[in-house]
Amino acid sequence: MAHFFLGWLIAGLFYGLIGGVSFGLFSGFINSGFAVSQYYTLRFFLYRTNCLPWKVVPFIEYCTERLFLNKVGGTSVESCNKSLHN
16 A cells, blocks of 8 residues: 555656646746847847847947947946047
8 A cells, every 4th residue: 555655656746846847947938938039129120220230249349449338347338438528
C-alpha cells in the first residue's frame, strides 16, 4: 500500500514540476512578447516619421564622434559642451 502512494507522490511531483515550469515559461514569453512587440512597433513608427534611424547604435556612435554625446563607461550621455551652444 505504501508503495502505491509513493508512486503517486513521485508522479504528482514530476507532473507538478513539468506543469509549473511550462506555465512559467509560457506566461513569461507571453508577457515579454508583448513588451518586445511594443518596442519594435515604437521603433518602426519613429523610423517611418524620420525621428530616429532604424540602426540606432551607429547613430549614437556618430553623435559621440561629433561631441553631441559623451561616452561614460558603456553608455552615452548628453554633452554639455558650451562651445556647441555658441
